[in-house]
Amino acid sequence: MSGTSLDGIDLVIADLADAVPRLIAARTVAIPGPLRSDLLTLCQPGADHLDLFGRCDIALAEVMAAGLHELLAEASIEAERIIAIGSHGQTVRHQPSGRHPFTLQIGDPNVLAERTGITVVADFRRRDMAAGGQGAPLVPAFHAALFTAAEDRVIVNIGGMANITILPAGQPGAAGGFDTGPGNVLLDAWAQRELGQPLDAGGQWAGQARPDPTLFEALWADPYFERPAPKSTGREHFHLGWLQARLHRPVAPAVVQATLTELTARSIAHGITETAGAKPKAVLVCGGGRHNHLLMERLAAALPEASLGTTDELGLDGDWVEAVAFAWLAKQRLAMLPGNLPAVTGAAGPRVLGAIYPGRTW
Ligand SMILES: Nc1ncnc2c1ncn2[C@@H]1O[C@H](COP(=O)(O)OP(=O)(O)OP(=O)(O)O)[C@@H](O)[C@H]1O
Numbered sequence: 001m002s003g004t005s006l007d008g009i010d011l012v013i014a015d016l017a018d019a020v021p022r023l024i025a026a027r028t029v030a031i032p033g034p035l036r037s038d039l040l041t042l043c044q045p046g047a048d049h050l051d052l053f054g055r056c057d058i059a060l061a062e063v064m065a066a067g068l069h070e071l072l073a074e075a076s077i078e079a080e081r082i083i084a085i086g087s088h089g090q091t092v093r094h095q096p097s098g099r100h101p102f103t104l105q106i107g108d109p110n111v112l113a114e115r116t117g118i119t120v121v122a123d124f125r126r127r128d129m130a131a132g133g134q135g136a137p138l139v140p141a142f143h144a145a146l147f148t149a150a151e152d153r154v155i156v157n158i159g160g161m162a163n164i165t166i167l168p169a170g171q172p173g174a175a176g177g178f179d180t181g182p183g184n185v186l187l188d189a190w191a192q193r194e195l196g197q198p199l200d201a202g203g204q205w206a207g208q209a210r211p212d213p214t215l216f217e218a219l220w221a222d223p224y225f226e227r228p229a230p231k232s233t234g235r236e237h238f239h240l241g242w243l244q245a246r247l248h249r250p251v252a253p254a255v256v257q258a259t260l261t262e263l264t265a266r267s268i269a270h271g272i273t274e275t276a277g278a279k280p281k282a283v284l285v286c287g288g289g290r291h292n293h294l295l296m297e298r299l300a301a302a303l304p305e306a307s308l309g310t311t312d313e314l315g316l317d318g319d320w321v322e323a324v325a326f327a328w329l330a331k332q333r334l335a336m337l338p339g340n341l342p343a344v345t346g347a348a349g350p351r352v353l354g355a356i357y358p359g360r361t362w
């Protein structure tokens, strides 16, 4: 799994034999600087980059395969023991609307299967889109299978974008969810620009200032936040240029960061209570954003009636939930079971997601 933050490739080895997945080994592999900057180029709509696209598709798969070999060695597990790799790849474009909606993930599964000898399941999103869905978010089906409980819960994944899964008590089939908007992507972009750092660790920098109400309103006016579900979004919508187009007067950099943190927290809370109309008892966060203490504090403040925690409390480390979800989706594919929730993506019905690239067959 390599998410919109492009902060690294998350690799996990998971045992899915029981209802609760067992995490056997995990690591994040760095994306080499030049490849990361090429991937960022591909993420911005613009000139035709077909050559770059083709090269990155292979280069990223090579990095993934090398990382997998290291992870297997570290965990002393033979490749033959792995049933399949579920590879999400890296999204370089997500355009769920328009006459020809499409979504594009790269990291060639052929290379991954060839280098590891393990069967690869990839291309999870496009079948859902072909069936009229958003192709995203896909993790809610996994959240529903794993985290549905006797109380109303909401799972929030704060990655580059933020998405929520609404889990009504005791009814995994009734789960809902959508992308609420930006997660860490704007926070990272502004910290990179102003501090030269990849992220605002712990939200410390933002915590030195208070949000600017006028800037907040300008950001909040984006119609995405009021749009009904199903909806999904990506870097092509929420990026540094989106922020700069709304910064009409000088605002101190730390104040901007505080305002962005507030925007992320409030848009997640708004998605839960207004767009989804949910009143959960418990809200459980996974993804890198839960390490941002200020963001967690602001989210708790925006959801005064819910208890805020993390999926770690439910037995699955929040740094690896997304990656385990794609291992689970691969298992669904091999069993010919659906991977999408039509109520979430808007697809015409449940669909078996992903294509299979056989491993060593000789
Ligand atoms: N200590 C920290 N303080 C603040 N933010 C953090 C910290 N650790 C991680 N993050 C944030 O989490 C991000 C990475 O989170 P994650 O890997 O869940 O996102 P992602 O790869 O974009 O996944 P997704 O597919 O959900 O978009 C980082 O880019 C950073 O913004």
Ligand SMILES: [Mg+2]
Binding pocket: 002, 003, 005, 006, 007, 008, 010
């Ligand atoms: Mg990540």
